[in-house]
Amino acid sequence: MALSSSCSTLKAVNSRWTSPAPKLAAIRRHSLLPELRYTPNVKLTATNVLRTVEQTTLTEDRNLSTYGSDQDDQDSLPKPRILVAEKLGEAGVNLLKDFGDVDCSYELSPEDLKKKVAESDALIVRSGTKVTREVFEAAKGRLKVVGRAGVGIDNVDLQAATEYGCLVVNAPTANTVAAAEHGIALLASMARNVAQADASIKAGKWERSKYVGVSLVGKTLAIMGFGKVGTEVARRAKGLGMNVISHDPYAPADRARALGVELVSFDQAISTADFISLHMPLTPATKKVFNDETFSKMKKGVRLINVARGGVIDEDALVRALDSGVVAQAALDVFCEEPPSKESRLIQHENVTVTPHLGASTKEAQEGVAIEIAEAVAGALRGELSATAVNAPMVAPEVLSELAPYIVLAEKLGRLAVQLASGGKGVQSIKVVYRSARDRDDLDTRLLRAMITKGIIEPISDSYVNLVNADFIAKQKGLRISEERTVVESSPEYPVDSIQVQISNVESSFAGAVSDGGAISIEGKVKYGVPHLTCVGSFGVDVSLEGNLILCRQVDQPGMIGQVGNILGEQNVNVSFMSVGRTVVRKQAIMAIGVDEEPDKKTLERIGGVSAIEEFVFLKL
Numbered sequence: 001m002a003l004s005s006s007c008s009t010l011k012a013v014n015s016r017w018t019s020p021a022p023k024l025a026a027i028r029r030h031s032l033l034p035e036l037r038y039t040p041n042v043k044l045t046a047t048n049v050l051r052t053v054e055q056t057t058l059t060e061d062r063n064l065s066t067y068g069s070d071q072d073d074q075d076s077l078p079k080p081r082i083l084v085a086e087k088l089g090e091a092g093v094n095l096l097k098d099f100g101d102v103d104c105s106y107e108l109s110p111e112d113l114k115k116k117v118a119e120s121d122a123l124i125v126r127s128g129t130k131v132t133r134e135v136f137e138a139a140k141g142r143l144k145v146v147g148r149a150g151v152g153i154d155n156v157d158l159q160a161a162t163e164y165g166c167l168v169v170n171a172p173t174a175n176t177v178a179a180a181e182h183g184i185a186l187l188a189s190m191a192r193n194v195a196q197a198d199a200s201i202k203a204g205k206w207e208r209s210k211y212v213g214v215s216l217v218g219k220t221l222a223i224m225g226f227g228k229v230g231t232e233v234a235r236r237a238k239g240l241g242m243n244v245i246s247h248d249p250y251a252p253a254d255r256a257r258a259l260g261v262e263l264v265s266f267d268q269a270i271s272t273a274d275f276i277s278l279h280m281p282l283t284p285a286t287k288k289v290f291n292d293e294t295f296s297k298m299k300k301g302v303r304l305i306n307v308a309r310g311g312v313i314d315e316d317a318l319v320r321a322l323d324s325g326v327v328a329q330a331a332l333d334v335f336c337e338e339p340p341s342k343e344s345r346l347i348q349h350e351n352v353t354v355t356p357h358l359g360a361s362t363k364e365a366q367e368g369v370a371i372e373i374a375e376a377v378a379g380a381l382r383g384e385l386s387a388t389a390v391n392a393p394m395v396a397p398e399v400l401s402e403l404a405p406y407i408v409l410a411e412k413l414g415r416l417a418v419q420l421a422s423g424g425k426g427v428q429s430i431k432v433v434y435r436s437a438r439d440r441d442d443l444d445t446r447l448l449r450a451m452i453t454k455g456i457i458e459p460i461s462d463s464y465v466n467l468v469n470a471d472f473i474a475k476q477k478g479l480r481i482s483e484e485r486t487v488v489e490s491s492p493e494y495p496v497d498s499i500q501v502q503i504s505n506v507e508s509s510f511a512g513a514v515s516d517g518g519a520i521s522i523e524g525k526v527k528y529g530v531p532h533l534t535c536v537g538s539f540g541v542d543v544s545l546e547g548n549l550i551l552c553r554q555v556d557q558p559g560m561i562g563q564v565g566n567i568l569g570e571q572n573v574n575v576s577f578m579s580v581g582r583t584v585v586r587k588q589a590i591m592a593i594g595v596d597e598e599p600d601k602k603t604l605e606r607i608g609g610v611s612a613i614e615e616f617v618f619l620k621l
């Protein structure tokens, strides 16, 4: 379905603009920028792009706030509501309490969870809560952040989160050592039958010969997944005198080599190892990767440790491998279904040692994870781009700081371009041309593209667009956005020289905006940190993109600026900028007029009535 940009839709949007100015608190509450909602006295930091965008919005809001007593409104701002659905370390909870209203409700039924998320701005979970599509549906757009207090995000429906514009952040580092230590604990206790021997004594037996174990020194350990946990397990296993190999298609060989670990193929790893320890994430590619076929390739008597995710093993196949003796022992912390059924043959198997998903459960790790996730969630609610975002681009702070004014420019150009489109066909095809002196690799345009998409979609639909869902929503609306880079010879000090937005295959409400190629085309630049409109169709103009804009196409003749200026002045509409662009002297010109206030209908009609004016359009930035 293509985006409809029909006149009626735009009129509906315009009527919103003519309604009385809302109070600041209301603007904040409904702002698409979280920081505007939750930070009464926003300060612009150079390293935060969303804050920068927000700052621009706030500037506009300050103008509006002259209509209301915004200080009172600010004092009554609601705090964000944060639902903590699983036990979180105290330090993290306290940190969250400083920032929002925290509801710690554990062991919620799926129904109760759905009810609560509809009243929550953020949700924090561990591995025990399934954050499904239904949860996002039930949140009805209120949920802005899901924080996973740990590493694995397989319990969160990331696709649904993205579709609903909800950021997902995790806490990927604080429990690494705990998980690695638990892996080593399982490895050693399995090799020496600690759990079984303990149970035997408690049952009144003394079975010394039954529980003769195997030694670790000199044995080969295959680490499947050489990431954070895998690396720490390798380090510790080396200390135990084991020969460590690893399979990880994405791990850098030099990092492995530095630890004396050889990276090998999957088959080589599983066929040569005495012990296999699993440390990869659960993904479609790793699901049940340990199955009848792969067990059959293993060395008879291999021992298996899983502190990663139950789903990477076909549990029925593992039972068969244990029964046949291919796998001598298994030590498992994680299961396909948690908690596993009491009747599970795997759990009850005498050669299996189990723990109830305790890998991350040390006091130290839980405090660390809680702080890590609390900071990430609070940051995300303030509008900061998270360093641990799972479903949004992570953009380095220095890139953000540099792109900040261009991001404002990008959104405004998108907003302007779509208001210039008319006719019943809808907007389908958008081309963005970046002129830049930078090398292709030196300019990350994802943020710019997202903001152009936001600018285009939001004025003509009720979709909430942000960095998380911009590409998804564009696709869903049938918008094809292509990007082109033109290298120009200007200073590479500035990331972008100009941004041009073209909408093709649509009629325009302002023929002057249609370039020779037949597409609506507008171009902008950042000048002294301020976004400017520099080109409309084939006409060069120069007007700062603040407030509102009137574009007029007229016969190029003396006195035009004065006439239009007078009409606006009589209605007390303040002109902030005026610029005239023409292609041929005394033929046609375009006048771009920046106005602080929105002129009423009569004033606009009077402008339209000026005989030399061929067409005009009022645009809200």
Ligand SMILES: NC(=O)C1=CN([C@@H]2O[C@H](COP(=O)(O)OP(=O)(O)OC[C@H]3O[C@@H](n4cnc5c(N)ncnc54)[C@H](O)[C@@H]3O)[C@@H](O)[C@H]2O)C=CC1
Pocket: 151, 152, 153, 172, 175, 176, 179, 224, 225, 226, 227, 228, 229, 230, 247, 248, 249, 250, 251, 279, 280, 281, 282, 285, 286, 307, 308, 309, 333, 334, 357, 358, 359, 360, 361
């Ligand atoms: N039991 C527990 O309480 C805990 C479990 N975990 C789990 O441990 C696992 C590893 O966590 P981290 O090391 O922090 O993650 P990580 O992202 O640092 O490492 C995962 C590694 O697996 C590799 N990998 C991806 N696909 C693979 C494949 N098909 N074959 C082999 N390797 C592959 C990646 O390249 C990466 O190096 C995750 O599943 C996580 O959920 C982590 C912490 C605690």
Ligand SMILES: O=C(O)C(=O)COP(=O)(O)O
Pocket: 126, 127, 128, 149, 150, 151, 152, 153, 175, 357, 358, 359, 360, 361
């Ligand atoms: O971080 C992970 O991936 C874990 O599996 C830890 O899970 P938990 O937070 O202890 O439920």
